[in-house]
Structures are given as structure tokens and as C-alpha cells.
Amino acid sequence: MGPTDDLVQHPHHTTAGLLVEAMAGFGARMEKELDQHHLSVQWFDVLMRLLRTPGHRLRMSDLAAQTTLTASGLTRAIDRLEAAGLVRREVCPSDRRGAFAVLTDAGEARISAALPAHVAELEEVFDGSYTPAELVTFTELLRRLRDAVNPAAACASIPEREDGDRDEAAAKPA
Amino acid sequence: MGPTDDLVQHPHHTTAGLLVEAMAGFGARMEKELDQHHLSVQWFDVLMRLLRTPGHRLRMSDLAAQTTLTASGLTRAIDRLEAAGLVRREVCPSDRRGAFAVLTDAGEARISAALPAHVAELEEVFDGSYTPAELVTFTELLRRLRDAVNPAAACASIPEREDGDRDEAAAKPA
DNA sequence: AAAGATTGAATAATCAATCTTT
DNA sequence: AAAGATTGATTATTCAATCTTT
Numbered sequence: 001m002g003p004t005d006d007l008v009q010h011p012h013h014t015t016a017g018l019l020v021e022a023m024a025g026f027g028a029r030m031e032k033e034l035d036q037h038h039l040s041v042q043w044f045d046v047l048m049r050l051l052r053t054p055g056h057r058l059r060m061s062d063l064a065a066q067t068t069l070t071a072s073g074l075t076r077a078i079d080r081l082e083a084a085g086l087v088r089r090e091v092c093p094s095d096r097r098g099a100f101a102v103l104t105d106a107g108e109a110r111i112s113a114a115l116p117a118h119v120a121e122l123e124e125v126f127d128g129s130y131t132p133a134e135l136v137t138f139t140e141l142l143r144r145l146r147d148a149v150n151p152a153a154a155c156a157s158i159p160e161r162e163d164g165d166r167d168e169a170a171a172k173p174a
Numbered sequence: 175m176g177p178t179d180d181l182v183q184h185p186h187h188t189t190a191g192l193l194v195e196a197m198a199g200f201g202a203r204m205e206k207e208l209d210q211h212h213l214s215v216q217w218f219d220v221l222m223r224l225l226r227t228p229g230h231r232l233r234m235s236d237l238a239a240q241t242t243l244t245a246s247g248l249t250r251a252i253d254r255l256e257a258a259g260l261v262r263r264e265v266c267p268s269d270r271r272g273a274f275a276v277l278t279d280a281g282e283a284r285i286s287a288a289l290p291a292h293v294a295e296l297e298e299v300f301d302g303s304y305t306p307a308e309l310v311t312f313t314e315l316l317r318r319l320r321d322a323v324n325p326a327a328a329c330a331s332i333p334e335r336e337d338g339d340r341d342e343a344a345a346k347p348a
Numbered sequence: 349a350a351a352g353a354t355t356g357a358a359t360a361a362t363c364a365a366t367c368t369t370t
Numbered sequence: 371a372a373a374g375a376t377t378g379a380t381t382a383t384t385c386a387a388t389c390t391t392t
Contacts, residue, residue, distance in 0.1 A: 003286040008226060012296035015309065016200075018316040023197040024242045025324025028188075030194060068198045073383055075354055080382095097352045097391045109331035112177040129322045134315060135189065141304065141312045142192040143352060148303045150199025202392045235374060247361055249376055254360095271369045 026125070037114035042067075043081060046116070047103065047111040050087070056103035059092065063101055065152075086110055141148045200299070211288035216241075216251060218292070221260060221285040230277035233266065237275055239326075258283055259347045260325065 002008075031041050039047070049066055050056050058066075064074040078101050081087040086107035092098035103111075126135055146153060189226035194334075205215050211219070223240055224230050232240075238248040252275050255261040266272035277285075300309055320327060 002225065002282060003289045007289045007293050010293050012300050013222075013295065015300060015313045016204075016296060016317065018313060018320050019197060019200060020242070020284070021324055021327045022316050022320040023193060025320055025322075025327065026193060029191075029323045029354065051176065059352085060354095064353095068194070070384065071353065072189050072355080072385080076382075081356095092352095094261050095352085095392075098314065108176060112324060115177045115181045119184050119186065122184070122190060125319070125322055126189060127188050129318045130315065137311065137317075138315045139185075139189045141308060141315070142189065142196050144303045145299070145312075146196040148199075148201055148299055149203045150195055155196050160268075233374085234376095237361075238375095244362065245375065246363080246377080253376095266374095269370075269374085273375065 029125065030121065031119070033117060034114060037110070037117065039110065039114050042069075042077060043086070044111065044114065046077065046081060046101070047086060047107055050101065050103040051108065056108070057090065057100040060099050060101060071174055081107070203299065204292070204295065207291060208288060211284070211291065213284065213288050216243075216287065217255060217260070218285065220255060221281055222277070224261070224275065224277040225282065225285055230282070231264065231274040234273050234275060245307065255281070 027041060030044075034041060034044050043065060046063065049063065050058060060074060060078065061071065063078075064071045067074065078087055078089065081101075084091060086104055087101050088104050090100040090102050092100055104156060113171060195215060201215060204218075208215060209220050219241060220237065223237065224232060234248060234252065235245065237252075238245045241248065243251060252261060252263070253274075260278055262277050262278050264273055264274040264276050304312060
């Protein structure tokens with residue numbers, strides 16, 4: 001026979017389902033908005049992380065760790081961004097195995113052009129849905145969930161500095 | 175020059191980033207757990223929706239509307255589920271254009287076997303991160319965000335009754 | 349040998365076009 | 371003609387294997 005009713009009707013399914021729906025709807029909305037500036041959500045994410053980093057550059061492996069992509073997925077994403085002229089690769093001088101992804105002038109121009117409308121969209125969604133206090137609460141609750149399911153990301157936002165050249169805290173908005 | 179600092183450092187980027195990270199980590203955790211019962215998150219989602227439906231069947235178009243997949247994406251997902259013997263297709267007798275996806279006995283057995291561990295995982299994540307009151311708050315805040323960014327889903331969860339509370343749990347298991 | 353990055357092969361998602369039924 | 375579903379072509383993602391450098 002089938003499973004017991006308390007398993008099928010468990011209230012946590014509702015929370016999980018809303019998390020998926022909220023994320024899907026949020027992503028779709030951002031995608032639609034960014035499309036007007038000829039950026040995908042993924043491209044915006046990469047360019048934004050580079051923009052926030054001193055020197056406008058990040059190691060491929062760091063970028064992969066910060067995004068939802070694997071190393072090979074990121075390699076191909078940077079391939080496309082490089083082909084579009086928004087990013088260029090540079091060899092890491094201190095460790096020649098490594099490669100930097102560096103924001104080009106065109107890349108900075110593109111992300112800069114998209115940013116005002118993107119922030120306006122974020123304000124419309126978040127400020128339209130929540131009071132300031134609720135938004136603080138929501139952010140805190142999200143952080144706790146993130147820490148529970150993705151401890152690596154939680155650690156990554158408090159990086160230990162190794163080279164004076166790099167500052168991963170600036171690259172990690174959360 | 176680059177964009178103004180208040181756009182780059184806007185706190186909403188943090189909330190948006192946490193939403194993405196929380197969702198990614200949550201999905202990865204569910205995927206890892208379900209894998210032990212030979213189910214992907216997507217398969218679990220489809221089978222769960224069929225399990226919760228009277229007759230254990232849904233129209234292809236309804237299933238597509240409830241998931242994040244397009245019509246063609248759902249067709250191919252059902253192809254794979256059918257090849258695995260967990261779902262079968264049936265022609266809709268009243269409208270022969272339509273097709274039902276129907277849960278097979280093997281499909282019900284598979285989802286039933288996976289459900290206890292899946293619910294346990296949900297409890298570990300949610301109850302481990304939140305007090306009962308916080309979980310209620312989090313669910314309510316998620317619902318508001320979902321309604322703001324995905325009004326169609328909000329409507330879809332009120333299938334045929336207009337009274338009473340929306341039955342999210344029935345419509346959106348994972 | 350191990351780390352960082354890339355490449356080849358396989359899988360899955362989408363859009364646009366097509367087919368059947370209404 | 372329009373609705374429901376499927377198919378072909380394209381694009382993107384992953385795993386496993388490879389190459390270079392440490």
C-alpha cells in the first residue's frame with residue numbers, strides 16, 4: 001500500500017515547495033529584467049563578482065566556488081564571456097597553473113549599465129513584499145538555512161587572507 | 175568610471191545572494207539524499223505530485239505548469255520515467271488530444287520507499303535551523319515572495335475551491 | 349603525486365516547428 | 371484556427387580524463 005498520510009501531508013513539503021517556487025519566480029523575474037541589458041543571470045553574477053573584487057579579477061577556481069557551477073562549467077562560461085569581450089583571461093604570475101578571469105572595460109560598461117535597473121528590480125520585489133524589519137528577518141532566516149545546507153559557502157564569506165593581493169570578502173556579497 | 179558605491183554595495187544583493195545559495199545548497203542536499211533511493215529531485219517531484227492526486231494521474235500540461243519544466247521538457251522527463259517503469263501514459267478519453275501521466279505500482283513503491291528518509295531530511299534541515307515559530311514565519315515570508323514574483327503559481331495552488339486556505343502542500347511537494 | 353584548469357562524451361533543457369484532435 | 375503534446379536542432383551542464391605546473 002501507499003505511504004502513511006502524515007508523510008505525504010507533512011507541512012515541511014509546503015515550505016520546501018515555496019522555497020523552490022520563490023526561487024524559480026525570482027530567477028525568472030531577474031532574467032527578464034537583465035535580458036533588456038543583454039545579460040543572463042549567470043553573466044550578471046560573474047561580472048558582479050569581478051566588479052566587487054579589487055583589481056576586478058578572480059581565480060577561476062574561486063569563481064567556480066562562489067557560483068553554482070563546477071570548474072568545467074565555469075571554464076565554458078568564461079569562454080563565452082571572453083568571446084563576448086566582457087572578460088579576459090590572464091595567467092597568474094605567482095602560480096602559473098592558475099588563471100585569472102579579469103573584467104574588461106566593455107564588461108564593466110555592461111554591468112554598470114545594467115546595475116541601476118537591477119537594483120530597482122530588487123527594491124521593487126523585496127521592498128514591495130516586506131517591511132524593513134521583515135526583510136531583516138527574512139535575510140537572517142535565509143542565512144541560517146544557507147549555513148545549514150551549505151557550510152562551505154558560509155565559511156567562504158569569512159575567508160582567511162593569504163595574499164595581500166586578494167580580498168575574497170569583497171567578492172562575496174553574502 | 176564604474177557605478178556608484180551604493181548600487182554595488184546595496185544590501186539587497188546580500189538577500190538575493192543568500193536566496194540563491196540557500197536554494198542551491200538545499201537542492202544539493204535533497205539530491206544527495208534521494209540518490210540513495212535511486213530518485214532525482216525532479217523524479218521525486220513528479221512522482222510526489224502524482225501520488226497526491228486522486229487516481230494517481232495528471233495531465234501533461236498540468237504537470238508542466240506545476241513544475242519548473244516547459245511542456246517539451248516535461249514530455250522528455252515523462253519519457254524517462256516511463257522507460258524506468260515508474261509512470262505510464264494514458265489517453266484522456268474525454269479529449270483525445272490530451273495525455274495523462276499515471277503512477278505505476280513500481281512508481282508508487284519507489285516514492286513510498288524514499289518518502290520516510292526524505293521527510294526526515296526535511297525535518298533535520300528545517301527543524302535544525304528554526305524554532306517552530308521561526309519556521310512559520312519563514313514559510314509565510316517565502317509565500318509572500320512567491321506571490322510577488324510568481325502570481326501564476328499562487329493562483330494555481332487554489333485549484334477549484336476558492337474558500338479556505340490554499341493547499342500548497344498538495345500542489346507543491348518539493 | 350597533487351592542484352588548477354581545460355577538453356571530450358554524455359545528458360538534459362529550451363525554442364520553434366509539427367502532428368493530432370477539437 | 372486553436373489546444374495539447376511531441377520532435378528536431380541548439381545550447382548548456384556535468385563527469386571523467388588530460389595537460390601543465392608545483
